Amino acid sequence: MTDRRNSAEPTVRRMPWPDSASRPLVSPLQPSVVYVAAGPDALDAQYEGRAPGYAYAREGHPNADTLAAMIDALEGTSGGIVTGSGMAAVGVAMLALLRAGDHVVGGDQLYGRSMRMLADDLPRLGIATALADPTDAAAVAAALRPATRMILIEVVSNPTLRVADLAGIAALARDRGILLAVDNTFTTPRGLRPLDHGADLVIHSVTKLLAGHSDATLGYIAGRDPAVAARLRTAAATWGLTPAPFDCWLAERGLLSFPLRHERASANAARLADHLARLPGVVRVVYPGRADHPDHARARGLLGSGGSMLAFEVAGGRAAASRLVRAAPALAFAPTLGDIATTLSHPVSSSHREVPKAARAAAGITEGFFRVSVGVEEIGALRDAFTAAVAAAAGQGDS
Numbered sequence: 001m002t003d004r005r006n007s008a009e010p011t012v013r014r015m016p017w018p019d020s021a022s023r024p025l026v027s028p029l030q031p032s033v034v035y036v037a038a039g040p041d042a043l044d045a046q047y048e049g050r051a052p053g054y055a056y057a058r059e060g061h062p063n064a065d066t067l068a069a070m071i072d073a074l075e076g077t078s079g080g081i082v083t084g085s086g087m088a089a090v091g092v093a094m095l096a097l098l099r100a101g102d103h104v105v106g107g108d109q110l111y112g113r114s115m116r117m118l119a120d121d122l123p124r125l126g127i128a129t130a131l132a133d134p135t136d137a138a139a140v141a142a143a144l145r146p147a148t149r150m151i152l153i154e155v156v157s158n159p160t161l162r163v164a165d166l167a168g169i170a171a172l173a174r175d176r177g178i179l180l181a182v183d184n185t186f187t188t189p190r191g192l193r194p195l196d197h198g199a200d201l202v203i204h205s206v207t208k209l210l211a212g213h214s215d216a217t218l219g220y221i222a223g224r225d226p227a228v229a230a231r232l233r234t235a236a237a238t239w240g241l242t243p244a245p246f247d248c249w250l251a252e253r254g255l256l257s258f259p260l261r262h263e264r265a266s267a268n269a270a271r272l273a274d275h276l277a278r279l280p281g282v283v284r285v286v287y288p289g290r291a292d293h294p295d296h297a298r299a300r301g302l303l304g305s306g307g308s309m310l311a312f313e314v315a316g317g318r319a320a321a322s323r324l325v326r327a328a329p330a331l332a333f334a335p336t337l338g339d340i341a342t343t344l345s346h347p348v349s350s351s352h353r354e355v356p357k358a359a360r361a362a363a364g365i366t367e368g369f370f371r372v373s374v375g376v377e378e379i380g381a382l383r384d385a386f387t388a389a390v391a392a393a394a395g396q397g398d399s
């Protein structure tokens, strides 16, 4: 057998990217895992911060940095990083800033996975944890220990939409030299900028309202202190919590319309909350923008609007809840939030299924309880969809 390959064989090789005196308006998607450097001196200059550039995508890439800079601007900070998910952002805070022997206090209604991290994972690493009600700064103070190094709260709780005493907790953290981390996913920087209120760290699940289209899983974290920010960046690269370029590129596109989406969704939520409260069969409406909300005064002082999340309860238990979902095909029954369209979630069968029934009942999370992430639809269509769904829950119009 002779080797039939010769130099005339067609070959494929990489070609240089075309030069252009103009630049694209839209950020290019840059999926390259690795970057080609001019030589060892050029790499030294990059790693020593004397020249800009990238080396390896896990350590940083332009799509992540562009998106991070956009969120930094919204949060009024700089040097934030994008992570592979919201939970990666929560995780990197812990991995970068805590050590065995430290103690963490978390809000008692944190996002479910954050709760699980505090309950199971941190203790396994020698980090003790406790939960406290963040609507009551005295309760948080009572949970502190000499070893407490971090407090993690969400300003608006899920799904009961209680509003934390951010000023009280920030004062405590400052007095005791404890890092205050605020997961700002629910409130968003249009509602509140935690770093302006004394937080040391701000965290997002970018997956939700910021990206806004349920097609990218990402997180974000920024630290007020540049030394803290540098530790976050290093830990994210070391533990591999950094994001994929395509997700960042999608989220950048989504984020451009975030202020408009948020304004429209919040206006819709306020009107829908009032509409629901007038419907027969609705036992309760929970919306921080309504005067009957337990934290209404605090919400008005802290958040610009009532936000785009609301909750309500129908009578009739699981059967009524199931009828409601069946009668509302236009309202996606999906356990997420922050999509451009309205989504309905039923905490008892999803986010809060592991929470003991008595604890759920104490928080008002019953079989008839729904959380609504309000989208940007026409308000008339939304009202009609909920009117029909609530009527079906009550056993009218749907057999």
Ligand SMILES: *Cc1c(COP(=O)(O)O)cnc(C)c1O
Binding pocket: 085, 086, 087, 088, 111, 113, 114, 154, 183, 185, 186, 204, 205, 206, 207, 208, 217, 218, 219
């Ligand atoms: C969804 C969510 C997270 C986790 O974000 P992922 O992107 O799903 O990892 C954390 N905190 C809050 C408040 C969330 O809603």
